[in-house]
């Protein structure tokens with residue numbers, strides 16, 4: 001079932017190691033099928049290089065396995081909480097990408113210091129509280145603190161991104177790490193200049209309507 005979405009989700013999961021966003025088996029991408037509301041997610045603890053499209057797990061909104069031989073990602077409850085509370089979201093990504101997570105460990109948001117932050121996130125990338133793994137706490141923290149952004153840092157943990165599609169969520173995960181790295185490099189030279197809120201808004205609106213084919 002959902003063969004196309006499984007293949008897409010598998011490919012997008014492989015983007016995480018390709019873009020140096022994860023180490024070993026950490027990180028995960030899921031996608032929600034708009035027709036059936038079923039979610040395709042990566043299995044837990046399988047090496048990325050061994051992962052095949054048919055290894056992807058299909059779960060329903062309650063977390064019951066509909067199809068798949070492996071156990072789903074340990075972060076499945078978090079993904080499902082986000083989907084249940086954000087009907088606009090059809091893709092969720094989680095990483096511990098190091099530059100972005102370095103902001104999370106000091107509890108600091110990522111300020112809009114390049115135009116791409118305005119384009120993709122429409123403001124600073126917020127940081128949510130520390131939340132325990134395993135239940136609904138992480139999902140709750142994401143939904144409560146992400147606002148209109150497509151990315152959020154969770155204190156002492158890492159990065160969660162969302163999108164209208166899983167591809168958009170993966171793009172947000174790549175961009176948030178890239179920007180965090182740029183800020184880190186800039187700080188070796190001086191204080192990064194933050195783009196004023198009004199200009200962030202203008203740039204965001206322009207990009208949302210003008211970018212792409």
Ligand SMILES: [Zn+2]
Pocket residue numbers: 094095096157158
């Ligand atoms: Zn994590």
